[in-house]
Amino acid sequence: MNNQNNGHQAGNGKKTLTPVSKLGEFGLINHLTHNLKLQNASSIKGIGDDAAVIDNRGKLTIVTTDMLVEGIHFDFMYTPMMHLGYKSVVVNLSDIYAMNATPKQITMAVAISSRFTVEAMEEFYAGVEKACNYYKVDLVGGDTTSSRKGMIICVTALGEAQPADIVYRNTAQEHDYICVSGDLGGAYLGLQILEREKKLYLEDPDIQPDLETNAYVVGRQLKPEARNDIADILKSLGIKPTAMIDVSDGLSSDLLHICTQSGLGCRIFEENIPMHPQSVEAAQMFNLPPLTCALNGGEDYELLFTVKPSDIEKLEGIHGIAVIGRMTPAAEGAKLFTTGGQTHRLVAQGWQHL
Amino acid sequence: MNNQNNGHQAGNGKKTLTPVSKLGEFGLINHLTHNLKLQNASSIKGIGDDAAVIDNRGKLTIVTTDMLVEGIHFDFMYTPMMHLGYKSVVVNLSDIYAMNATPKQITMAVAISSRFTVEAMEEFYAGVEKACNYYKVDLVGGDTTSSRKGMIICVTALGEAQPADIVYRNTAQEHDYICVSGDLGGAYLGLQILEREKKLYLEDPDIQPDLETNAYVVGRQLKPEARNDIADILKSLGIKPTAMIDVSDGLSSDLLHICTQSGLGCRIFEENIPMHPQSVEAAQMFNLPPLTCALNGGEDYELLFTVKPSDIEKLEGIHGIAVIGRMTPAAEGAKLFTTGGQTHRLVAQGWQHL
Numbered sequence: 001m002n003n004q005n006n007g008h009q010a011g012n013g014k015k016t017l018t019p020v021s022k023l024g025e026f027g028l029i030n031h032l033t034h035n036l037k038l039q040n041a042s043s044i045k046g047i048g049d050d051a052a053v054i055d056n057r058g059k060l061t062i063v064t065t066d067m068l069v070e071g072i073h074f075d076f077m078y079t080p081m082m083h084l085g086y087k088s089v090v091v092n093l094s095d096i097y098a099m100n101a102t103p104k105q106i107t108m109a110v111a112i113s114s115r116f117t118v119e120a121m122e123e124f125y126a127g128v129e130k131a132c133n134y135y136k137v138d139l140v141g142g143d144t145t146s147s148r149k150g151m152i153i154c155v156t157a158l159g160e161a162q163p164a165d166i167v168y169r170n171t172a173q174e175h176d177y178i179c180v181s182g183d184l185g186g187a188y189l190g191l192q193i194l195e196r197e198k199k200l201y202l203e204d205p206d207i208q209p210d211l212e213t214n215a216y217v218v219g220r221q222l223k224p225e226a227r228n229d230i231a232d233i234l235k236s237l238g239i240k241p242t243a244m245i246d247v248s249d250g251l252s253s254d255l256l257h258i259c260t261q262s263g264l265g266c267r268i269f270e271e272n273i274p275m276h277p278q279s280v281e282a283a284q285m286f287n288l289p290p291l292t293c294a295l296n297g298g299e300d301y302e303l304l305f306t307v308k309p310s311d312i313e314k315l316e317g318i319h320g321i322a323v324i325g326r327m328t329p330a331a332e333g334a335k336l337f338t339t340g341g342q343t344h345r346l347v348a349q350g351w352q353h354l
Numbered sequence: 355m356n357n358q359n360n361g362h363q364a365g366n367g368k369k370t371l372t373p374v375s376k377l378g379e380f381g382l383i384n385h386l387t388h389n390l391k392l393q394n395a396s397s398i399k400g401i402g403d404d405a406a407v408i409d410n411r412g413k414l415t416i417v418t419t420d421m422l423v424e425g426i427h428f429d430f431m432y433t434p435m436m437h438l439g440y441k442s443v444v445v446n447l448s449d450i451y452a453m454n455a456t457p458k459q460i461t462m463a464v465a466i467s468s469r470f471t472v473e474a475m476e477e478f479y480a481g482v483e484k485a486c487n488y489y490k491v492d493l494v495g496g497d498t499t500s501s502r503k504g505m506i507i508c509v510t511a512l513g514e515a516q517p518a519d520i521v522y523r524n525t526a527q528e529h530d531y532i533c534v535s536g537d538l539g540g541a542y543l544g545l546q547i548l549e550r551e552k553k554l555y556l557e558d559p560d561i562q563p564d565l566e567t568n569a570y571v572v573g574r575q576l577k578p579e580a581r582n583d584i585a586d587i588l589k590s591l592g593i594k595p596t597a598m599i600d601v602s603d604g605l606s607s608d609l610l611h612i613c614t615q616s617g618l619g620c621r622i623f624e625e626n627i628p629m630h631p632q633s634v635e636a637a638q639m640f641n642l643p644p645l646t647c648a649l650n651g652g653e654d655y656e657l658l659f660t661v662k663p664s665d666i667e668k669l670e671g672i673h674g675i676a677v678i679g680r681m682t683p684a685a686e687g688a689k690l691f692t693t694g695g696q697t698h699r700l701v702a703q704g705w706q707h708l
Contacts, residue, residue, distance in 0.1 A: 154508035
């Protein structure tokens with residue numbers, strides 16, 4: 001637990017903290033961004049003018065926006081500032097990768113109330129910078145402003161792609177195989193652990209949180225990564241997905257987007273849905289069916305995609321990509337076949353027995 | 355005054371209102387955006403996938419982001435939802451025009467608390483659509499999410515420009531003339547009127563607001579327009595500005611951005627600073643020096659730009675563009691000469707006597 005319900009202290013809390021008001025809006029932006037170096041040739045002009053300038057040299061521009069709100073999407077009781085900065089970037093890049101494109105730039109708008117300190121914002125931007133460096137994207141613009149309450153973050157990510165490379169959600173074909181990267185449900189279970197530890201902490205602030213035995217799932221929640229490797233893996237195998245989406249709302253919701261937009265149904269098989277052993281363990285600890293966590297957990301930021309039947313052999317033996325089912329005619333609906341032999345209808349949140 | 359401190363009622367309030375929760379996030383986005391038509395050939399893919407896709411056909415991409423927060427940037431006591439939607443778009447487009455570029459797309463992220471109704475959001479998006487239609491930009495993506503309190507709006511605008519057309523802030527030259535479009539101070543004085551009427555209303559809700567005698571300045575505050583005409587006017591005169599910025603923070607602040615970033619000073623003359631008669635009148639009513647309102651008011655969304663000395667003759671007799679001063683060496687500082695013969699130093703907020 002961070003013992004900083006309203007302080008957002010940097011480090012051990014012994015440093016002198018600086019109210020943001022001391023720097024003002026321009027001062028704060030300048031303070032936080034003056035060391036930023038642009039990494040991409042396409043970033044012609046970054047922070048410092050009315051707008052940023054980008055040169056994609058004939059490629060298409062891909063753009064996506066996400067907003068994160070304190071108390072809705074994150075809780076400072078267990079979210080360190082640096083992780084929050086990192087995650088704010090990652091969740092947006094994930095959308096760019098889900099288009100089979102390469103992220104190149106982000107803009108970052110942040111509203112904060114007067115309780116935030118310059119040091120807390122430094123930590124936040126350190127996380128933003130870490131993500132930018134890791135994923136090789138440039139922070140090229142933004143806005144820092146006041147809020148009446150809490151912190152609100154809005155990131156827009158821009159990427160580029162050759163027209164022929166882009167993969168949409170609405171282009172899956174009947175008989176296509178459904179694949180997913182990595183494993184599912186972990187981020188949701190990490191959140192359950194953090195919420196439990198928060199509750200225990202609020203009851204007894206002297207208690208030490210036990211996060212280490214669940215390090216994997218907690219990490220999935222606090223420091224997710226975007227799948228920047230899948231496009232290269234598939235390209236090296238000579239596969240272009242027929243449709244793709246990132247798993248942000250949960251496998252059910254996101255697969256249903258592909259189904260609805262492609263005008264198809266699907267069948268997926270419980271036994272093929274990838275889960276980490278620690279996710280299964282954590283689910284059992286909370287008396288939750290692991291499958292439900294995988295289907296509806298969300299925030300896994302894995303890639304869910306479909307491939308042509310003729311491509312499926314190429315995926316054999318490829319570690320970290322699971323083939324979980326196939327696309328079917330719309331009339332067949334979206335169905336889940338359990339290991340126990342039952343058939344369920346997939347619904348956007350949760351699943352119903354047929 | 356809107357008699358809707360927390361209801362955000364659409365129309366006359368007699369309609370049945372629908373809580374946003376009834377539609378859910380996807381339902382609301384779909385409900386609000388399903389009629390949107392893409393207008394620009396460069397908008398390859400709009401709302402409905404992980405990200406939007408844009409084809410600028412070799413031109414550069416210009417991008418800017420702004421966040422508007424209820425209680426900080428707008429007040430529902432006097433801001434109709436439709437105007438808010440319109441203004442949210444306009445303030446971002448203004449930044450694109452300030453780069454001498456043409457806006458083409460926007461993304462819109464909105465966080466709202468549970469007190470907002472579907473009808474209120476329809477009004478808001480009607481305003482967004484009006485602005486999109488008027489300025490010929492496409493809403494290509496976004497995010498709608500919950501807030502714990504109030505409404506937060508984050509707009510990212512994308513534009514395009516030929517590389518040679520882009521005008522930055524840091525490229526003014528010594529001796530260049532300083533020009534500004536339209537008139538200044540009006541938006542700030544409109545805000546003072548609205549704040550006064552709000553106060554009167556809170557003291558006596560039966561009182562009828564008197565906004566009509568100040569329609570111009572109130573309009574400047576509630577329904578600003580971005581100067582989409584200046585680029586064409588200058589082009590037709592054969593002028594490319596040497597530096598440009600939009601007046602969002604106030605003439606002083608924004609001119610100082612040009613000075614600092616260009617490594618220059620400036621001298622401007624009170625007698626040349628354009629104000630609308632109603633702005634002067636309103637300033638006098640509030641016992642404010644009109645000049646202060648013009649220098650520091652902000653939110654006028656006019657364009658402030660510099661032109662080469664050899665271009666200045668071309669501007670003679672051009673209505674709506676005022677030549678207010680010249681760029682000087684940095685050592686001379688940024689100075690204002692008043693009609694009374696005094697010299698002041700321009701500072702970012704307000705001005706100090708020398």
